Amino acid sequence: MNKILVDGGKRLSGDVIIGGSKNAALPILFGGIVTGGTCVFSGLPRVSDVLRTLEILKCLGARICFLSGGDVRVDYSTVRSCAPPAHLCSSIRGSTYLLGAMLTRFGRAELPGAGGCDFGSRPIDQHLMGFERMGAVARSRGERVLIEAPSGLYGAPIALSMPSVGATANLMIAATLAKGETVIENAAAEPHVKALADFLICAGARISGVGSDRITVVGVSELHGARNRIIPDMIEAGTYLCAGVACGGPVRVSPVCPDHLGALLDAFTAMG
Structure with a gap:
């Protein structure tokens, strides 16, 4: 696969199940x-x-x-x-x-x-x-x-x-x-x-x-x-959370370990 085409401009919302790390x-x-x-x-x-x-x-x-x-x-x-x-x-x-x-x-x-x-x-x-x-x-x-x-x-x-x-x-x-x-x-x-x-x-x-x-x-x-x-994959969880924030949400991801996403969640809080 040489490239990925994304047809954007759409609001993302829903629930995502996070896999193991x-x-x-x-x-x-x-x-x-x-x-x-x-x-x-x-x-x-x-x-x-x-x-x-x-x-x-x-x-x-x-x-x-x-x-x-x-x-x-x-x-x-x-x-x-x-x-x-x-x-x-x-x-x-x-x-x-x-x-x-x-x-x-x-x-x-x-x-x-x-x-x-x-x-x-x-x-x-x-x-x-x-x-x-x-x-x-x-x-x-x-x-x-x-x-x-x-x-x-x-x-x-x-x-x-x-x-x-x-x-x-x-x-x-x-x-x-x-x-x-x-x-x-x-x-x-x-x-x-x-x-x-x-x-x-x-x-x-x-x-x-x-x-x-x-x-x-x-x-x-x-x-x-x-x-x-196996603990949930913090990279996968963070990716979907970022997508939700960037594209309007609401997006719910689970399971997650909040302690593994501290810096990211702090950044979201600072953004309002």
């Missing part, structure tokens, strides 16, 4: 690998990245069942492989979350190259730096990355050079079963980072400080399966 769903789905149990997810958005993520998990050995009502059950206990298929990993950027999950579960992680939307260069050097601080050895050749921690991971202080969502999430996943305490400084504070932490905590992880720039993870001996409802 893809940015929350991907790290949660991949992070489930470290639980080694069965997890049930509600509100997963049926978008290509999520469907590819489920396909990657299936290729790694997970058992996936689509339940009535739209829930998805994933049995991670059957995951055996730590070499995901290249053709699927290259299609989504979120496949980088496999690094922390597989390294923690198997002591080894191999990623053939992450793809996804073309937003310019988004290197994973912060991810690798953090893994190495925790005792892993990382090697790369081209886009292929191999990380090994045969003696396991150890808690460590990690200072990110920028508040990267991906690095924060990946290191948080890896730290859940590491020996000792991991402190991530300059951590990202986005809602989907908190959503991942909430899921891991429900699975038995010990995580504090989420929402601030300093996250502390105390490693535990094991995790277990959990239920999780």
Whole structure:
């Protein structure tokens, strides 16, 4: 599709149902690998990245069942492989979350190259730096990355050079079963980072400080399966709200988390 034509000039109104956040769903789905149990997810958005993520998990050995009502059950206990298929990993950027999950579960992680939307260069050097601080050895050749921690991971202080969502999430996943305490400084504070932490905590992880720039993870001996409802997509909600404001409204969107839309709602209030 080269262009989109919009026949404008019409007043918009009505109700819109907001789907689950893809940015929350991907790290949660991949992070489930470290639980080694069965997890049930509600509100997963049926978008290509999520469907590819489920396909990657299936290729790694997970058992996936689509339940009535739209829930998805994933049995991670059957995951055996730590070499995901290249053709699927290259299609989504979120496949980088496999690094922390597989390294923690198997002591080894191999990623053939992450793809996804073309937003310019988004290197994973912060991810690798953090893994190495925790005792892993990382090697790369081209886009292929191999990380090994045969003696396991150890808690460590990690200072990110920028508040990267991906690095924060990946290191948080890896730290859940590491020996000792991991402190991530300059951590990202986005809602989907908190959503991942909430899921891991429900699975038995010990995580504090989420929402601030300093996250502390105390490693535990094991995790277990959990239920999780994916948070509503704040970008989708904000887009429809803006459309309603710009085109006359009234537009009602649900479900939403008002805390995730604070700046936008404040701007609307200031506009009257």
